[in-house]
Amino acid sequence: ASASSSSTVEDGDPLSPVEPSDSASVVDVNPPRGTRDFPPEDMRLRTWLFDQFREVSRIMAFEEVDFPVLESEALFIRKAGEEITQQLYNFEDKGGRRVVLRPEITPSLARLVIKQGKSVSLPLKWFTIGQCWRYERMTRGRRREHYQWNMDIFGMPKVRAESELLQAIILLFERLGITSSVVGIRVSSRKVLQAVLNMYSIPEHLFTEVCVIVDKLGKLTREEIEKELITTGLSSEAVQGIIEVLSLKSLPKLEEVLGSNVEAVADLKKLFSFAEQYGYADWICFDASVVRGLAYYTGIVFEAFDREGKLRAICGGGRYDRLLSTFGSEDIPACGFGFGDAVIVELLKEKCLVPDLSRQIDDIVFPLDEELEGPASSVASSLRRKGRSVDLVEDKRLKWVFKHAERINAGRLILVGKSEWERGMVRVKILSTREEFEVKAGELQ
Numbered sequence: 001a002s003a004s005s006s007s008t009v010e011d012g013d014p015l016s017p018v019e020p021s022d023s024a025s026v027v028d029v030n031p032p033r034g035t036r037d038f039p040p041e042d043m044r045l046r047t048w049l050f051d052q053f054r055e056v057s058r059i060m061a062f063e064e065v066d067f068p069v070l071e072s073e074a075l076f077i078r079k080a081g082e083e084i085t086q087q088l089y090n091f092e093d094k095g096g097r098r099v100v101l102r103p104e105i106t107p108s109l110a111r112l113v114i115k116q117g118k119s120v121s122l123p124l125k126w127f128t129i130g131q132c133w134r135y136e137r138m139t140r141g142r143r144r145e146h147y148q149w150n151m152d153i154f155g156m157p158k159v160r161a162e163s164e165l166l167q168a169i170i171l172l173f174e175r176l177g178i179t180s181s182v183v184g185i186r187v188s189s190r191k192v193l194q195a196v197l198n199m200y201s202i203p204e205h206l207f208t209e210v211c212v213i214v215d216k217l218g219k220l221t222r223e224e225i226e227k228e229l230i231t232t233g234l235s236s237e238a239v240q241g242i243i244e245v246l247s248l249k250s251l252p253k254l255e256e257v258l259g260s261n262v263e264a265v266a267d268l269k270k271l272f273s274f275a276e277q278y279g280y281a282d283w284i285c286f287d288a289s290v291v292r293g294l295a296y297y298t299g300i301v302f303e304a305f306d307r308e309g310k311l312r313a314i315c316g317g318g319r320y321d322r323l324l325s326t327f328g329s330e331d332i333p334a335c336g337f338g339f340g341d342a343v344i345v346e347l348l349k350e351k352c353l354v355p356d357l358s359r360q361i362d363d364i365v366f367p368l369d370e371e372l373e374g375p376a377s378s379v380a381s382s383l384r385r386k387g388r389s390v391d392l393v394e395d396k397r398l399k400w401v402f403k404h405a406e407r408i409n410a411g412r413l414i415l416v417g418k419s420e421w422e423r424g425m426v427r428v429k430i431l432s433t434r435e436e437f438e439v440k441a442g443e444l445q
C-alpha cells in the first residue's frame with residue numbers, strides 16, 4: 001500500500017509533513033505501524049525460539065530453504081474471499097511490476113518446487129522461517145508482520161505426511177515445556193465438508209468459498225455464518241446440514257453420519273491410529289469445525305490451540321494437493337503448516353515458560369591505564385582466536401567494570417596492569433568465586 005500525497009493515508013494515520021533534517025524535531029524513532037523492533041533482549045528470545053524451530057526441523061530430517069519476502073502479486077491472487085488475500089501488502093515497483101510483501105510462504109514453496117521440476121526427488125521435506133506481511137487497517141491495532149516457521153512435505157499422498165507434521169509440532173511444544181494439558185491440536189478434514197456438500201448436491205465450485213466462510217465459526221456468530229452461506233446460494237436445509245456436521249467432535253459419530261467408506265473418515269481413522277503409535281494421541285482431537293481459512297486446503301487440516309481458549313490459534317496447516325495446478329503446473333500432493341512467532345510467545349509468557357536468556361560473556365579484558373590499551377588488544381585478540389567471547393573495555397572506572405561484568409554475566413575479568421605486564425603477566429579474577437591470580441599473558445586460555 002503506498003502512502004498517498006494527501007494529508008492522510010488510507011489507514012487513517014495522518015502523515016506528519018516531512019521535516020527538513022536540520023529541524024529541532026527528531027525523526028519518528030518508532031518502527032512503521034504494525035511492525036516491531038527486536039532490541040537485544042527480545043532478539044535473544046526470538047533467536048532461542050527459532051533455534052527450537054530449526055532443531056525440530058533437523059530432527060525430522062527436513063532441509064532448510066528460503067525465498068524473497070518480495071513476491072509477484074500473481075502468486076496470491078485468489079477469488080475465495082480469504083482475509084489473507086484481502087489484506088495483501090501489495091504495490092507497483094519502479095519497473096511497473098505488481099509485487100507484494102508475501103502474506104504466507106506456501107505459494108513460494110510451490111513456486112520453487114515447480115521451478116526445480118524433475119530435479120527434485122520426492123518426497124521432499126522443506127522448512128523455512130520467514131517474515132510475512134499483511135496490510136491491515138490499523139483500526140484493529142493488529143500487527144502487520146510476523147515470522148512464520150513453515151514445514152512442508154511434497155510428494156507424500158497418504159496421511160503419513162500429516163502424521164509427520166503433527167509430530168514436528170508436538171516435538172516443538174515439548175521442547176518449549178508445553179504439555180498436552182496446556183495445548184491441544186484440533187484435527188479434521190475438508191473432505192468432511194466435501195461429503196456434506198455432495199449430500200446436498202452443492203456444486204463443486206462453491207467448495208472453497210464455503211470453506212472460507214465456515215472457517216469463521218467461532219469468530220462470527222452462527223447467524224452471520226448462516227447468512228453468508230445462504231448468500232453463496234446454499235439452501236437453508238444444506239446450511240443446517242453443514243452446521244450440524246461441523247459441530248461433531250466424535251469420529252465414530254462422523255462415521256455414523258457420513259458412512260465408513262467416505263475418504264474423510266478413512267483418512268482420519270488412519271491418522272488417529274498412527275497417533276497412538278507415535279505416542280502423541282493425547283495431543284490431538286477430532287473437531288469437524290476445523291477447516292482453516294486458506295482456500296487451497298483439500299484434505300486433513302489441523303490447528304493448535306491453548307486449552308484455556310484465551311489465545312488465537314498457535315499454528316495451523318493441512319493438505320493442499322491441488323495448489324500447483326492453480327499455478328499452471330502438474331499437481332504434486334503436498335501438506336504443510338505455518339507456526340507464527342507471536343501467539344506462542346504470549347503463551348510462554350503467560351505460563352512462565354520463557355527460559356533465562358540473559359547474556360553470557362566469557363571474559364572482560366580491561367587495561368588499567370591508557371598505555372596498556374595496546375597490550376589489552378593482544379590479550380583480547382588471543383582469547384578470541386581461541387573462541388572465547390571477550391568484551392574489551394576501556395576509559396571506564398574499575399567500579400563501572402565490575403558492575404558491567406555482573407550485568408553481562410562475565411566469567412572472568414582480565415586486568416592488564418603496568419607492573420604485571422612488565423613481568424609478562426596479567427591479573428585474572430574469577431567473578432563467581434572472587435578467586436584472583438596472575439597468569440603468564442602468553443599462557444592465558
Ligand SMILES: OCc1cccc(Br)n1
Pocket residue numbers: 084103104132133134143144145146
Ligand atoms: O496469520 C495471518 C498473518 C499474515 C501476515 C502477517 C500477519 Br501479522 N498475520
